[in-house]
Amino acid sequence: xxxxxxxxxxxxxxxxxxxxxxxxxxxxxxxxxxxxxxxxxxxxxxxxxxxxxxxxxxxxxxxxxxxxxxxxxxxxxxxxxxxxxxxxxxxxxxxxxxxxxxxxxxxxxxxxxxxxxxxxxxxxxxxxxxxxxxxxxxxxxxxxxxxxxxxxxxxxxxxxxxxxxxxxxxxxxxxxxxxxxxxxxxxxxx
Amino acid sequence: xxxxxxxxxxxxxxxxxxxxxxxxxxxxxxxxxxxxxxxxxxxxxxxxxxxxxxxxxxxxxxxxxxxxxxxxxxxxxxxxxxxxxxxxxxxxxxxxxxxxxxxxxxxxxxxxxxxxxxxxxxxxxxxxxxxxxxxxxxxxxxxxxxxxxxxxxxxxxxxxxxxxxxxxxxxxxxxxxxxxxxxxxxxxxxxxxxxxxxxxxxxxxxxxxxxxxxxxxxxxxxxxxxxxxxxxxxxxxxxxxxxxxxxxxxxxxxxxxxxxxxxxxxxxxxxxxxxxxxxxxxxxxxxxxxxxxxxxxxxxxxxxxxxxxxxxxxxxxxxxxxxxxxxxxxxxxxxxxxxxxxxxxxxxxxxxxxxxxxxxxxxxxxxxxxxxxxxxxxxxxxxxxxxxxxxxxxxxxxxxxxxxxxxxxxxxxxxxxxxxxxxxxxxxxxxxxxxxxxxxxxxxxxxxxxxxxxxxxxxxxxxxxxxxxxxxxxxxxxxxxxxxxxxxxxxxxxxxxxxxxxxxxxxxxxxxxxxxxxxxxxxxxxxxxxxxxxxxxxxxxxxxxxxxxxxxxxxxxxxxxxxxxxxxxxxxxxxxxxxxxxxxxxxxxxxxxxxxxxxxxxxxxxxxxxxxxxxxxxxxxxxxxxxxxxxxxxxxxxxxxxxxxxxxxxxxxxxxxxxxxxxxxxxxxxxxxxxxxxxxxxxxxxxxxxxxxxxxxxxxxxxxxxxxxxxxxxxxxxxxxxxxxxxxxxxxxxxxxxxxxxxxxxxxxxxxx
Numbered sequence: 001x002x003x004x005x006x007x008x009x010x011x012x013x014x015x016x017x018x019x020x021x022x023x024x025x026x027x028x029x030x031x032x033x034x035x036x037x038x039x040x041x042x043x044x045x046x047x048x049x050x051x052x053x054x055x056x057x058x059x060x061x062x063x064x065x066x067x068x069x070x071x072x073x074x075x076x077x078x079x080x081x082x083x084x085x086x087x088x089x090x091x092x093x094x095x096x097x098x099x100x101x102x103x104x105x106x107x108x109x110x111x112x113x114x115x116x117x118x119x120x121x122x123x124x125x126x127x128x129x130x131x132x133x134x135x136x137x138x139x140x141x142x143x144x145x146x147x148x149x150x151x152x153x154x155x156x157x158x159x160x161x162x163x164x165x166x167x168x169x170x171x172x173x174x175x176x177x178x179x180x181x182x183x184x185x186x187x188x189x190x
Numbered sequence: 191x192x193x194x195x196x197x198x199x200x201x202x203x204x205x206x207x208x209x210x211x212x213x214x215x216x217x218x219x220x221x222x223x224x225x226x227x228x229x230x231x232x233x234x235x236x237x238x239x240x241x242x243x244x245x246x247x248x249x250x251x252x253x254x255x256x257x258x259x260x261x262x263x264x265x266x267x268x269x270x271x272x273x274x275x276x277x278x279x280x281x282x283x284x285x286x287x288x289x290x291x292x293x294x295x296x297x298x299x300x301x302x303x304x305x306x307x308x309x310x311x312x313x314x315x316x317x318x319x320x321x322x323x324x325x326x327x328x329x330x331x332x333x334x335x336x337x338x339x340x341x342x343x344x345x346x347x348x349x350x351x352x353x354x355x356x357x358x359x360x361x362x363x364x365x366x367x368x369x370x371x372x373x374x375x376x377x378x379x380x381x382x383x384x385x386x387x388x389x390x391x392x393x394x395x396x397x398x399x400x401x402x403x404x405x406x407x408x409x410x411x412x413x414x415x416x417x418x419x420x421x422x423x424x425x426x427x428x429x430x431x432x433x434x435x436x437x438x439x440x441x442x443x444x445x446x447x448x449x450x451x452x453x454x455x456x457x458x459x460x461x462x463x464x465x466x467x468x469x470x471x472x473x474x475x476x477x478x479x480x481x482x483x484x485x486x487x488x489x490x491x492x493x494x495x496x497x498x499x500x501x502x503x504x505x506x507x508x509x510x511x512x513x514x515x516x517x518x519x520x521x522x523x524x525x526x527x528x529x530x531x532x533x534x535x536x537x538x539x540x541x542x543x544x545x546x547x548x549x550x551x552x553x554x555x556x557x558x559x560x561x562x563x564x565x566x567x568x569x570x571x572x573x574x575x576x577x578x579x580x581x582x583x584x585x586x587x588x589x590x591x592x593x594x595x596x597x598x599x600x601x602x603x604x605x606x607x608x609x610x611x612x613x614x615x616x617x618x619x620x621x622x623x624x625x626x627x628x629x630x631x632x633x634x635x636x637x638x639x640x641x642x643x644x645x646x647x648x649x650x651x652x653x654x655x656x657x658x659x660x661x662x663x664x665x666x667x668x669x670x671x672x673x674x675x676x677x678x679x680x681x682x683x684x685x686x687x688x689x690x691x692x693x694x695x696x697x698x699x700x701x702x703x704x705x706x707x708x709x710x711x712x713x714x715x716x717x718x719x720x721x722x723x724x725x726x727x728x729x730x731x732x733x734x735x736x737x738x739x740x741x742x743x744x745x746x747x748x749x750x751x752x753x754x755x756x757x758x759x760x761x762x763x764x765x766x767x768x769x770x771x772x773x774x775x776x777x778x779x780x781x782x783x784x785x786x787x788x789x790x791x792x793x794x795x796x797x798x799x800x801x802x803x804x805x806x807x808x809x810x811x812x813x814x815x816x817x818x819x820x821x822x823x824x825x826x827x828x829x830x831x832x833x834x835x836x837x838x839x840x841x842x843x844x845x846x847x848x849x850x851x852x853x854x855x856x857x858x859x860x861x862x863x864x865x866x867x868x869x870x871x872x873x874x875x876x877x878x879x880x881x882x883x884x885x886x887x888x889x890x891x892x893x894x895x896x897x898x899x900x901x902x903x904x905x906x907x908x909x910x911x912x913x914x915x916x917x918x919x920x921x922x923x924x925x926x927x928x929x930x931x932x933x934x935x936x937x938x939x940x941x942x943x
Contacts, residue, residue, distance in 0.1 A: 081281040082284075
C-alpha cells in the first residue's frame with residue numbers, strides 16, 4: 001500500500017469487512033497526509049457503520065475545519081467541461097501547495113465525514129455540535145450543508161429540530177430538501 | 191477479449207457504416223463527415239476520434255484518439271480550481287464518463303501499453319471518486335430527478351462497471367446503479383421533465399440510451415418500455431417527447447428556458463432502433479440538421495451515438511409531424527401538410543423561483559410556412575425588460591467567493607404569451623399544486639383547451655375560471671379563445687410576444703417575419719384596445735427582439751375570440767444549391783479580389799448545403815468563399831435563400847457588396863432570405879459569398895463545430911391578399927380572403943364544461 005490510489009482502494013475494499021485490523025488501518029488513513037486518502041477513509045468508515053469510528057471522524061472534521069478550504073478567489077483560466085484543450089490557471093502570488101490542496105478538496109472530506117457520522121447514527125454530542133454548525137454555515141459549500149442535514153436526520157436526535165427547521169429554509173435546494181426530510185423523519189419518530 | 195462497451199458487434203457496426211458510405215445513403219454521408227473530421231482535424235474534433243479509430247482501425251486514427259484521451263486527462267488538474275467543477279460538477283461528470291468509455295474502447299483494440307493503461311485507469315477512477323461520487327451523494331435520493339442527478343448517477347454507474355476490478359469503482363457502481371431506475375421512473379409519464387427543450391434535448395434525452403443500455407447489459411430485461419417507480423416514467427416516453435419537441439420549421443419548441451434551438455440526433459436514432467414507428471426514422475432522414483454537431487451531455491459526440499444507434503433498415507416514408515397531446519403538459523395542433531403548427535402549453539412551473547420551468551399557463555407557440563410567429567425564451571444580457579420589482583433574488587451558493595444578484599422575471603408570467611391579471615407581471619406559483627387541467631383535445635377536430643385557474647387563485651382568490659382554447663380551422667387559420675371569470679372586476683391583459691416586425695393593419699396587430707410570413711392577430715370578440723411595444727434583446731436569439739402586444743379589458747367576465755391568420759408571401763422559384771465553386775481561406779486573409787482569383791482557379795464544385803470539409807477531404811478551416819451564376823426571375827421582387835448558420839456572411843452580386851446586417855440575428859437558426867436589388871431582375875448574376883463555419887469543437891473564436899446547413903434557392907413573390915372580412919356573429923366565424931370564404935361554427939367556452 002504505497003500509492004495514494006492503493007490506499008484509497010484499500011479503504012474501499014475493506015469498508016464492509018469485519019476484519020478489525022483493516023478497521024484500525026482505515027482509521028489511521030483518516031489522518032493520511034493526502035486528502036484523497038482521508039476522503040476515501042471517511043467513506044469507508046461510514047459504510048462500515050462502526051460507532052468506534054465516531055471520535056476519529058469528529059477529530060477529522062475539526063482538522064478539516066482549520067484548513068483554508070473555502071478561501072479560493074476566482075482564478076483566471078478555465079475550459080469547457082469535457083474539453084481536452086490544454087489550459088492553465090493563474091494563482092495569486094505566494095499560494096502554497098498546501099493551500100492549493102485545500103482549494104482542490106473544498107468540502108469533500110467534510111461531506112464524507114458528515115455522511116459517515118450519519119450512517120453510524122450515534123448521537124454523539126461533539127458530532128452533533130459540528131453537524132449543527134455545518135448545516136447552517138453559509139460560508140461552507142452546499143455539499144457540506146446538505147450532508148450535515150442528511151446526517152442529522154439519520155442520527156434522528158430531537159434536539160436537532162431547531163437547526164434543521166432553520167436549514168429547511170436554505171436558499172439552496174439540496175440543503176433545504178435534506179433538512180425537510182430530516183425534520184419529517186425526526187417528527188415521525190417522536 | 192473485452193468488447194467496446196455499448197457495441198455488441200463491432201464487425202456488424204463496421205459493415206453497416208462502410209456499406210452506407212459505399213451506397214451513399216444519408217447515414218453513409220454522416221459517417222463520412224464524422225470520419226473526415228476525426229482523421230483530417232483530430233485536434234479540432236476530438237470527440238469524434240475514438241469512434242473513428244474503433245471503426246477504421248487506422249494507426250493514425252488510433253494515435254489521434256489516444257492523444258485526445260491524454261489531452262482530456264491533462265485538463266483534470268487545472269479543472270479542479272474552476273467554479274465549474276466545484277459547483278456544477280454534473281456538467282463534468284457526464285463527459286468524464288464518456289472519456290472513460292472511449293479509453294475502454296481503445297483498450298479493447300490494444301491501443302495502450304500496460305503501464306499507460308494502468309495510469310490512465312487510476313486517474314479516471316480517482317477523479318470520479320473525489321468529484322462525482324461526492325456530487326452524486328449531494329443530490330437527495332430519491333427526490334432529485336433531473337438532468338444533473340442523471341448525469342452524476344450515470345457516470346458513477348458506468349465507470350463503476352467499466353473498471354469493476356477496482357473497489358472504488360464497485361462502490362460507485364453500487365450507488366449509481368441503485369438510483370438509475372428511479373431517475374427514469376421519476377420522470378412524469380409524459381416524458382417531459384419540466385426542464386425545457388434545451389435540457390430535454392441536450393441532456394435528458396441523450397442520456398436515455400446510455401442508461402437503458404447500461405441497465406439492460408448489466409441486469410438484463412427490458413428497461414426501455416418498462417414503467418418504473420416512483421412516477422411510472424418510461425424511457426420510451428422520454429424518447430417520444432424528445433421527438434415531439436421537433437417543430438416542422440426545423441427548430442425545437444421554445445419551451446421554458448433558452449428558447450428556440452436546433453435538435454440533437456442520438457436520442458431520436460435510439461428511438462428509431464427501439465420502437466416500431468417510422469416517425470423517428472423520418473425525422474432523421476428528412477428533418478434533421480446534419481451539419482449540427484450539437485452538445486449532448488456536455489460533450490460533442492452526438493453524431494457518434496447517432497451512428498451507433500441508427501438502424502440500417504430502410505424506413506417507410508410517412509408524414510413526420512402530427513398533432514399530439516399530453517394531458518399534463520400541453521398539446522400541438524399540426525396541419526396535414528405540416529405548414530401550420532400551434533402548441534398550447536400548461537406544464538407546471540417551478541414554485542417561488544421559476545428556474546427552467548417558466549410560468550406559461552396556456553402560452554402559445556405558433557409557426558407557419560416554416561417561419562416561427564411567436565417567441566419565448568430568455569432575454570439577452572443587455573435586455574432591460576422583465577426586471578419586475580418582486581422578482582429579484584440573490585444567491586451565494588453557485589460561485590467562488592461571491593454572491594449573484596439577478597432578476598428571474600423572464601421566467602414569470604409577464605414574459606410569456608399568457609393572460610395577466612391586474613398587471614401582475616411577476617406572476618408565479620408560491621407552492622406546489624396542480625396548476626392546470628386539460629379540458630379538450632381532438633386530433634381529428636384539431637382543437638385543444640385547458641383550464642389554468644389554480645395558478646391565478648393564489649393571488650386572486652375571487653377567480654372562477656381562466657381558460658384558453660385553440661382550434662386549427664380548415665387547415666388554414668387558427669381561432670383562439672380566452673375566457674376569464676372573477677367574482678369582482680379586474681383588469682385583464684392578453685399578452686402575446688410576436689416576432690418583429692409590425693405592419694399596418696386596420697384592426698388587431700400584424701407582423702411580417704424575416705421569412706416573409708405575415709401574421710394577423712385579430713379580436714373577433716372582445717375589445718381591440720392594445721399597446722404594441724418593441725422589446726429589444728428578447729429573446730436572446732432568433733431576431734434578438736420581439737413585439738409585445740397587450741390587449742386589455744376590464745370586467746368580472748372577460749372574453750376574447752381571436753382570429754390568427756398566417757399568410758406566406760414568397761415561394762421557391764428555383765433550387766440553386768448545386769454547383770458552387772469554392773475555396774478555403776485558411777488564414778482568413780483574402781479580400782474580394784484575391785478571393786475572386788482563387789475561385790477562378792478552383793476546380794472544386796460543391797453543393798452549398800454543408801461546409802465543404804464535411805463533404806470532401808478538404809481542410810477543416812473556418813473561412814470559405816463560394817461563387818455561382820444564376821438568373822434572377824424577371825418582374826417583381828426576388829430573394830436568395832441561403833443555408834442557416836453561415837457565420838459572418840458577406841455577399842456580393844456582380845462585385846457589389848450587399849448589406850446583410852438586417853439578416854444577421856436570425857441566421858443561426860433560420861435560413862436567411864435576402865432581397866435581390868431590383869436592377870438585377872431578369873439578369874444572370876454572379877453571386878460571391880464569404881462565410882465562417884464551425885470548424886472546431888472548442889474554437890476560441892466562438893465558431894464551434896456547427897456548420898451551415900440547408901438549401902439555396904431563388905424565391906419570388908406569392909400573392910397574399912390579406913383578410914377582406916372577418917367576423918363572429920350568431921355563433922359563426924366568417925372569413926373572406928383572396929376570393930375564398932370560410933365559415934366556422936364556434937360555441938363559446940363556459941365556466942361549466
